[in-house]
Structures are given as structure tokens and as C-alpha cells.
Amino acid sequence: MAKIELKNLSLTFALRKATRISLKEFLLNGMFLKSRNPLIRVPALVDLNLSATDGDRIGVIGHNGAGKSTLLKTLAGIYPPSSGQLTVEGKICSLFDISLGFESDATGRENIRYRAFLQGETPRTLRAKQQEIEEFSDLGEFLDTPVRYYSAGMLVRLAFSVATAVEPEVLLIDEVLSVGDLAFQIKAKERMKQMMANARVMVMVSHDLNSIGGMCDRVLWMEQGRVRMAGPADKVVRAYQDSVKPQKSAGGAAAA
Secondary structure (H helix, E strand, O other), X not given: OOEEEEEEEEEEEEEEOOOOOOHHHHHHHHHHHHHHOOEEEEEEEEEEEEEEEXXXXXXXEOOOOOOHHHHHHHHOOOOOOOEEEEEEEOOEEEEOOOOOOOOOOOEHHHHHHHHHHHOOOOHHHHHOOHHHHHHHHOOHHHHHOEHHHOOHHHHHHHHHHHHOOOXXXXXXXXOOOOOOOHHHHHHHHHHHHHHHHHOOEEEEEXXXXXXXXXXXXXXXXXXXXXXXXXXXXXXXXXXXXXXXXXXXXXXXXXXX
16 A cells, blocks of 8 residues: 655755855854854745545646645655655655766666666666666667766656656656657657556646646645645646636736
8 A cells, every 4th residue: 555644744945145155254254154144944845734545646736936846855755844744655756857866977777777776676676677678768789888978868768767667656756758759758658657557646746737637636736835725636727727817907908
């Protein structure tokens, strides 16, 4: 059984105004730097509650900066919550920032192993999957080349092939992935459909409301780190669409 449980979860980032302090400033004013460069606390997620179990397909919508991607990264364990409770049970597959973290001097095959081990594979389980990953990537002899020589498209194809080779119980998706050329995109979409069907719980962030409405049964509408509305997908998507429609003035013209 897979499970996601959030109870009054909040996440606050602590930042400083000045990101860099010169050595001279530190030596001359070290003891006064904290008062001159105080911490700024930025609430990223505020008092979130969510419960999901086997079979749930949850969409997350909202404007840029609403906290959607931050929520996914918190569910994935990248950001620890500042307060509240977070429970995620089941093998997680996170499909966001998938092309980050490659070893540029290592070959494609070596990076397959590195990334697979980070995803929880073992040498034994990877042996059964490595050939399929290599074939799916369509990179051929380039797999023996250091990835520093890959184009952006090749790198994303390799990353996608590794990331989607797992059998996830909890699937976290940030936006629809666009990878490689047209032929590879067709394969990628079929792979995504299969993963979505097999995952026990899915949480998907997207600005594509048609995809959200077609793939999700529940939707969270986020605004400034809070859940503004939660409920059946069609109801929440319709309310969100109504909120972004141009407002009409009394005279019938669009309000400025």
C-alpha cells in the first residue's frame, strides 16, 4: 500500500539579503554582519493538509510561484518541512529536474549506473534493466562517450530513460516532459502513460488544465503557498479557469 499524508505542514526558507560578503567586510565587520545582513524568512508552504492512498491521482495547479514545485520537492524529501507532519510510504519516482546531477566526465553507461543507484536500484536489479535503458535512450555508441559532449536533447533522453525505468508506487511529476526528437517523444509519452497507470499514487503539477482534468480525479489549487481550493478535478479546474478570466466592467469593457 502506498500513502501520502500531510498534516498542517509548513515550509519556511531562511534567506539573507546579501548573498555574498567580501573577505574585507568579514574581517572588518565580522561581529556586526548578522545585524547588517539579517535573515529574511519566506513562507513557501503554509499549513497544508493532504491524504492520498492507492488509486489516487492528484493534480496541483496555480500561478507561477504558488508553491506547486516546492510541494513536490517536499514530498520527494528534498526539502524537510519546517513544521507539521509528512508521511510518504512506497517507492518514490520523481520526474522533475531529471537532467541535473550527471557526472560530466563519466560515460553515458557509467551515468546510468550512478543514477540508477541513487534511485534505489542495486547491482542485481540494475543488471536486469540496463540493456532496456540503453536501448530506450536511442543513444547507441554515444553511451561510451563522456556526457560532457552530449547535446541538451541527448542528456535529457538519457536522464528520462533512467528515471522512468523504475516501478514506482508514488509517482511525482512536474509538468509534461518534452524530450528528444519526435520519434523519441512518442516513446516517452507511451512510457509515461504506462507509469501513470501502474503507480499506486500520483501527484502531478502542470499548467495544462486539459491534462490535469483528464489524468487526475482530485485537484489542489495553490496560491501563495496555501491550498485555496481542493476537490474533484472538474470542479476545481473550472473554478481556477473562472478566476483568471478577464473581469468585465459595468459598461461591458474589460476592466483595466
